[in-house]
Amino acid sequence: MFSELNPILHSQLRLAIVSFLVSNGISDFNELKKITGATAGNISVQLKKLEQAGYITIKKSFKDNYPHTSLEITKAGIDAFEEYVNAIKQYLK
């Protein structure tokens, strides 16, 4: 009837991040901050969790002298997102 919702993705902020990355492939810390409106601390924590889950990769570099964190969605991330979408659709009708 109601299948499980992947708890990594069933979080407003992590879902927004993954959703955005699935659409856009890559992004960076500041862009995520702008589009989600979340605090930097919260984003930092949630990015780590997504990385630990294998759903994104985090690359740190320097850009115009400043530290720069860029994010990329993984195959596993895309797959998990698609599964989540199918699962939650059962709840929405």
Next chain:
Amino acid sequence: MFSELNPILHSQLRLAIVSFLVSNGISDFNELKKITGATAGNISVQLKKLEQAGYITIKKSFKDNYPHTSLEITKAGIDAFEEYVNAIKQYLK
């Protein structure tokens, strides 16, 4: 871009309960236990939260000598559910 997800509904179990009640109008404790597979304790707690939010009403009676808890969705519950569905759809594409 991403609108807020009502935190009362953005919970797997509460969403399942409300979703089921929106489809069926009324239900009872045991039916929810069966369709969700959740523990009685968890259901008990979440029903109270949904009642506090004004999304369901809880009626206790005796049926065949046993205590019996029946649930009904409210107008506010239906409205909140519909809003939640519209909001989360933005995350799913």
Next chain:
DNA sequence: ATTTTTTGGTTTATATTATAAACTACTTTA
């Protein structure tokens, strides 16, 4: 008849999660 099991829950304790606040480190500007 009294112990044991089942029904139908509630309360409480604990683990997890989300979040904001505080902090670090460095850069730019005044």
Next chain:
DNA sequence: TAAAGTAGTTTATAATATAAACCAAAAAAT
């Protein structure tokens, strides 16, 4: 060189989800 800004991380706290333990009554078994 002091102040303000950028780009984050870490830590503390509040909120949430959940399971475990408990309660009360009914039914079934001994």
